[in-house]
Amino acid sequence: MTTSPTPTSARTVTGMIYVSRLLTDRAMDHLHSLGVPLRIGVEAPPSRAELEAGIAGASAAVITLTERVDAQLLAAAGPQLKVIANVAVGFDNIDLAATDAAGVIVTNTPGVLDRASADHAFALILDSTRRISEGDRLIRSKQPWVWGPRMLVGLDISAGATLGILGYGRIGQAVARRAQAFDMRVIASGRSRTPGSVENGVTFVDNATLLADSDIVTVHTPLTPETRHLIDAAALAAMKPTAYLINTARGGVVDEAALIEALHTGQIRGAALDVFEGEPQVNPALLDAPGLVLTPHTASAGEATRDTMGILAVDNAAAVLAGDPPLTPVR
Template sequence: MTTSPATSRPVTGTIYVSRLLTDRAMSHLHSLGAELRVGSEAPPTRSELEAGLAGANAAVITLTERVDADLLAAAGPQLKVIANVAVGFDNVDLSATEAAGVTVTNTPGVLDRASADHTFALILDVTRRITEGDRLIRSRQPWIWGPRMLVGLDVSAGATLGILGYGRIGQAVARRAKAFDMTVIASSRSRTPGTVEDGVTFVDQATLLSESDVVSVHTPLTPETRHLVDAAALKAMKPTAYLINTARGGVVDESALIAALHDGDIRGAALDVFEGEPRVNPALLDAPGLVLTPHTASAGEATRDTMGILAIDNVAAVLSGNPALTPVR
């Protein structure tokens, strides 16, 4: 591992790290020579978060920590930078950090491939009923091969993938889908419907919902995208279609999704993120045709190392008087 220019010399100040990062990232952190306050693997309580931030010059946090004006006031005016170990930053009140003069950074780009891999793993799992088959075997029920047994969607036989949100991760998912010979359409605020880019045709959201065999969500969570996939959107999908969400839980109205699965409005879904995370709506556990994973889309070894190291390098840059490497704007 090479040392970035931001960490080529010792860094002064106190750095609070809310969660224990990977071994490689922690080694990189210790190489800075700064005073450290490091939490455990478990999410900190609000009081632990306040205590860790009090008097600190910088913080490395994860998406489980909520940053608001009260927390910033408890931290003190010496706080210069908060590095979020995630691409999304809906856990941070950006108006409050701007008012407090605190730089916020995230980790874009470094988890695109891992997140896209996980997304496509979920697509294959739910469409080919892999988890369902695993449960059948583990139930010890008698079974025998049959022509109608666990039949699912052939994604490589002309299926259409619709990508809601065409940022870095959405583009990486599109590349994987093209390798499976899928037709790929996408909707994006930055592309005009009717244009084609790298074999991906851009359409409006209504067209995407009605024509896709699989809809994969890759939009950030903002006030505008909260419950973007609601009851109306689900009813607009094919009854044979599947929904995949590896973005943020709040983009999908979970209550509407539960009803749609029970009513047969769509055939299945796979979720890696949840509205009340880490709490999971119990009704999801009883919904048919649903695959669930615990927000692990970025959980590749190299990816988690790189995420932590980028967050640390952002802190080192700001504490050294340099611009942040990946500031949230």
Template sequence: MPGPIYLSRLLTDRAMAHLEAAGRSAGRTVRVGREAPPSREELAAGLAGADAAVLTLTERVDADLLAAAGPQLRVVANVAVGFDNIDLAAARAAGVVVTNTPGVLDRASADHTFALILAVTRRIAEGDRLIRGREPWVWGPRMLVGLDVSAGATLGILGYGRIGSAVARRALAFDMRVLATSRRATPGTTADGVTFVDTETLLAESDVVSVHTPLTPQTRHLIDAAALAAMKPGAYLINTARGGVVDEEALVAALRDGHLRGAALDVFEGEPAVNPALLDAPGLVLTPHTASAGEATRDAMGILAVDNVAAVLAGNPPLTPVG
């Protein structure tokens, strides 16, 4: 009898219906977790005996969990673009295919990134807090003045992949000058209105730096105290990639000493825990990892993960394999 498909956390209604239909068509039961992240014990119990698993970025999968799951586990579908929560070497050793959900969340993530750029440069959150504070106020020429992004400001994109290029298109529509780093482009070249440069040039010339690199051992704390010091005085930092790419303590110091004018983060090093120093830092806008939280996008992410599972269990190649 075919083994079950394990789903660690509830997906959107459309994605849940798609999973149930896929399970029925394959004659498989679906083992469904809760809406909240599972504990390690719950994750181990859910994986045990399953032929396939649909997981989210909150689930950490290592060699011990893969061994406890059993040799019948064939595929782990991550409902995310990033896959730093899964030990890929251990998965390869266990013969487990790992997939992710690239492409379907590019637009939503780019929209959120640009929303954060506007929120921090135009001091939207500060204005909201001022009104909600119920203190008397009166308009003035110096009140909450911020950066005019459409007046020739430069956006630097660290990591010109799918999401980074989508952010670039939005920035160009705002008449921004756009610089980017890319492993596939030679510094000094230009394409589609974007000038490719090295990291040092990007940090030195950008009014806004937006991070779009995956989290790897090489990119952990890529934005450290030295990188922040290399940024233009009064610049802004945006991170919608992975929290570990930015050294949060160094960022707080750069905000407090005034070297950076502001920053916006959608991801955090100790997520879901947030460094308390961030909460008191000036000029900082924070959102709870919601860059992909568009209705259609979250539907598409879950459906793609399910389709990856269905393909592998049917003996076909995965649609979006990792590695």
């Protein structure tokens, strides 16, 4: 961890900002332009001891989803802490009851990563259904091969396939638009949508209908006590045996043990995961599951998107330290 010198500035932002991990270069330049004392971590996630030492005495903390915020960390920070700016749209790494009790504002980065996340989800849809990674592994294995009519045949999504979107927030809506460009039938479920209603060509259904009717189920719900293991053994059994599951939301929404079993038994045809229950540890059994594509939580990893996420988090912290309302408060 390095501590920057305090530059002189006429800005009204006051207080020391702790940044738990290095942001992108553009976001770091924006941070330094504030002209306030900074305590900056390294690129790797901090240990718990490093996190507690880093946040001690800070007026604002810019953190990532790898840092757990609880009452113990808030006590280590001290009473001067005003705001925690999470560089993510999700905030399941933060105990909101503890931050409320401490009077600490929590912000996130909604909206700015919708397109990149939707792009990645759709990339996983194409990868899994057209067996792209499987073909790549075949070539790299140096095994002899020859083209044939039955070779690596997958689902032709533009031939009337149905996409089911679990969670119809901003990212789910962006995925729907991409699916419609591929001539897919799109159904969705969401807390604020009535089954049977239609919006922008998307038909809303209940979860049971969505699981039963979809050729591809893509998950875009936050991780809450209600959504933990939303996709469990029963949900997987309700899906078509030819169906695919895509998860770019949070790992805990899918019961990985049930998914592994479903893939080995052919209960569903394939799946793709960008997030994991024990992240950053990955269940070794996932690596041997057939028909499974894996990426390391990179759905928002577009250059412009990651720049904007970091800059928004910094601006949230700066706004609070300047005595202004946060730009994107969690609540």
